Amino acid sequence: MSAPLISGGTQKGRSIMSETTAQTTGLASQYSAQVTGDLERNLKEQQRLSGEIEALQEKLTALQHDHTILVNLQQALGVPAAPVAPEAEPATAVPAPRKKAAAASGAPKQAKAKKTASARKAAPAKKQAVKKTAAAQSAAPTVAPTLVELVRAHLTGQGEPRSAAEITTALGEQHPERAVKATVVRTTLEGLVAKNQAQRTKQGTSVFYTAIDTASATSAEQPSPSA
Structure with a gap:
């Protein structure tokens, strides 16, 4: 009587272990897919x-460059960096005798004469400041284009679709001073597609991009007068 009981218990134990193993395998596959x-x-x-x-780093670099140019222009024009505080109003003068009043009446004429002379002296200085400003503007270097502008210009100049890797290679050869990365170029291309400035096509497992004419895209989006 003891032998059949032992064999039955063994079979139940094996079935329980197999069910536990199956559940563990299912959980493991679920966690693996989630991870x-x-x-x-x-x-x-x-x-x-x-x-x-x-993109933000490029914008910051451009702003810093513009700030340097503006500071140089401000120094060339002689504009004070900080706002000038308003002058205090003169206190009410005590009435003076008639003789002193007569002398004071000639003071405005002398002040006008001094202002005229100082204005004549300041005229050449203003002309020199204008010349310096024009020279600084002509000598100021152009702001470097952003990566979005480079990618857009490259797509516009191509007559056939280009992949992100091809665009990255071309921009790296044209601008060796810039560290052009494929991931950043792909993100930029997707941004152009989202703004309706580029079109994405897929050929097999490869993705290609082409430029869209902004004027034609805008006219296509606008409703007709009859509508």
């Missing part, structure tokens, strides 16, 4: 943030 999806979303978010950071 894979989270990793993909994390990488996409990193690429997006990298593109935004580089």
Whole structure:
């Protein structure tokens, strides 16, 4: 009687272990799929943030460059950096004798004469300041184009679709001083597609981009008078 009971208990134990193993395998596969999806979303978010950071860095560099030019122009024009505080109103003068009043009546004439002389002396200085300003403007270097402008110009000059890798290689050869990355170029291209300034096409597993004429796209979006 003891042998059948032992064999039955063994079979139940095996069935329980197999069910537990199956449940564990199912949970493991679910967690694996969830982790894979989270990793993909994390990488996409990193690429997006990298593109935004580089775009902001380029804007900051351009603003710093403009600030330097404006400061140089301000110094050339002789404009004070800080606002001038308003002058205090003169106190009410005590009435003076008639003789002193007569002398005071000639003071405005002398002040006008001094102002006229100082204005004549300041005229050549103003002309020199204007010349310095024109020279500084002509000698000021042009602001470097942003990556968005470079990508847009490259797409416009191409007669056929281009991939992100091809555009990255071309821009790297044209602008070796700039560290052009494929991830940033791809993010920039997607931004142009979102703004209806570029078109994305897919050929197999590859993605290609072409420029869209801004004028034609705007006229196509505007409703007709009959509508």
